[in-house]
Amino acid sequence: MTILLVEDDESIAIVITAALEAEGFSVVRCDSIVERDRLLATQEFSALVTDVMLTDGDGIETLGRVREMHPDLPVIVLSAQNTLDTAVRASDTGAFEYFPKPFDIDELVRTVRQAAGSQGASLGGGVDEGPGQGLPLVGRSASMQAVYRMITRVLRNDLTVLILGESGTGKELVAEAIHQLGHRQKGPFVAVNTAAIPADLIESELFGHEKGAFTGAVARHIGKFEQAAGGTLFLDEIGDMPMQAQTRLLRALQSGSIRRVGGRDEVSIDTRIVAATNKDLEPMIAAGQFREDLYYRLNVVPIHLPPLRERADDIAALARHFLALAATEGLPRRRLAPEAEAMLMRQPWRGNVRELRNFIYRLALLAREDVIDEAALEPMLASAARAEEQVDIPLDLNSAVERWLGEHNPPPGTVYDAALAAFERPLFNRILAVTGGNQLRAAQMLGINRNTLRKRLGELSIDPDSFLRRP
Incomplete structure (x- = not known):
């Protein structure tokens, strides 16, 4: 040959x-x-x-x-x-x-x-329209090349994609790239943060509801699945989805149809599913916190996004990219000296690309010279490090509540339920772990009625059997 x-x-x-x-x-x-x-x-x-x-x-x-x-x-x-x-x-x-x-x-x-x-097979599955421009996926490191190659393999099909990576690595950007470059680019891109929706509202948000389905349902509501018809539904933080909603999601993926809350009719769905999580789902499966069958439904094509510490060669290019973006958004146009770029590459960036972006925007705003050198960069990095140390200091409950509200910003009318669930879930998990899943002892430790505990565990999708001590 x-x-x-x-x-x-x-x-x-x-x-x-x-x-x-x-x-x-x-x-x-x-x-x-x-x-x-x-x-x-x-x-x-x-x-x-x-x-x-x-x-x-x-x-x-x-x-x-x-x-x-x-x-x-x-x-x-x-x-x-x-x-x-x-x-x-x-x-x-x-x-x-x-x-x-x-x-x-x-x-x-x-x-x-x-x-x-x-003789004729191809990675793309056929010629299609040219790629979209301006996608903010920056980097030429070997680990990002693996991401790019995986993206190209899913553009001409509707295989379900699961994006895995730490917070701040750009999982939603990858989902947007798959949508904008794929054959569903003319349809809507609908993103849902499943962790930010209260457990009792998530099914209504995803699948919709009929008028009168529950108190406050004064009209039919079209859920995210139907809103994403012809396009892509991005389910972010899928690892935080309540167990009952996981069951409904699995059924939808298996049947290709949904039923609105309070409805009788099956509604066919025509949307691509892209999910993402910053959690390791396999230990959650072993603990009974995530459905194994749903995991395999979602994990058809896994894409692993590397943390920034594993792609240090991309940091200078990302910094230049963010400085250019900052200039388009009204901030002063800045440039990094080579020694300043080298200094940025030596930082740990525990918050990944999101942390780097926020730092570069702050740098563009506060720098006194158009060219940022090592001397100008060093105090800014020191200030950021001090702020990070303060964040790591254990917070009292008042500070924790304020920080949670600032980070999650739940919609009006849901603040109390969302905050209560966020507080109770780790508390109940901790007490059940101590009692080995014994609900009576857990209720006694908490000082609440056993029936009240059982009711809240069901509402929070916490399975007490997953805490049973086994030999």
């Missing part, structure tokens, strides 16, 4: 050629689009391996001519640009695979072997 390699970097071309020839392939090399087209017009090849930036143009933009000559020729794209835009462009051309540089040569060889035997 003969492979056409289009690469203008001589050292990379030599390594790829040697690796492919060692596997029994015959390799024809060139370094330009003109020479590529001449060879394709006169010879047959089993696969094409091409760089993006070539001596006479863009290797992706000119792949249309390759498709005209050889519609079934598998194409593998190599690129040092390493952005989501490049990955999506490669997918939109029907490329068999996309490899950001630097890549694993053994993985490339395995992929070429698969491509040479596939």
Whole structure:
């Protein structure tokens, strides 16, 4: 089998050629689009391996001519640009695979072997409209390249996606990218923070309700599933969803239909589901706090977002990106000196990208010079560190309530129920853990009636059996 390699970097071309020839392939090399087209017009090849930036143009933009000559020729794209835009462009051309540089040569060889035997399969599933622009996914680190490649694999299908990552890593941005770049981009993108909705209202919010379904239901309400018809429903913080709502969600995913609260009719749903969580769901499954069958329904395509500490190489690019965004929002236009960028890269950023963004905006506002150097940056970082230490100091109950209200901002009319549930849930979990799930002893410790405890455990979707002590 003969492979056409289009690469203008001589050292990379030599390594790829040697690796492919060692596997029994015959390799024809060139370094330009003109020479590529001449060879394709006169010879047959089993696969094409091409760089993006070539001596006479863009290797992706000119792949249309390759498709005209050889519609079934598998194409593998190599690129040092390493952005989501490049990955999506490669997918939109029907490329068999996309490899950001630097890549694993053994993985490339395995992929070429698969491509040479596939004749026409592609990672994108077909050519579609061009990618959306301005998506705030920034980074060229190896870990972000893995994220980009996973995104390209789900753009042309409706597989359910579960985005995993710490708070502040940008899970909603990934969900928006999947929506905006995918075939449902003309439909609505509806985001729901399931942790911010009181347990007794979450089913109504997701599935809607009929007039008279409960006290206060004065009219029919269309839920988020129906609002997202034709588009994408993003379920954030899915790990905090109450058990009863998990059951309803599972049924909806299995049947492809929902029933409004208080309603009798089944309503077909036409929406893609993307869920996200900052929690490890598997221990929650073992503790009976999350349904295992729902987990496997959601975890069809997992996308793991790396914390910022694992992609330090992206920090300077992110900082420049946020400074540019700040300028578009009316803040002074600033620039970071190289030594200041290096200092930012050495910080831990426990709040991940969200923390970095907030810091950069504050820096743009308070800096006295247009070019921010190391001397100007150091006191700002020290001030941020002191503020972080203060946040970590144990709070009294009054401060904790004020902080919770500021972070969650529950809708009017739900503040008391939401705050009470937020207080009772960890309290009951702690007492049940102490009593090994014994509700009578737990009620005695709390000083409340056992029936009252049982009622609240049901309302909070807390399973006391999950606290039973086993040998």
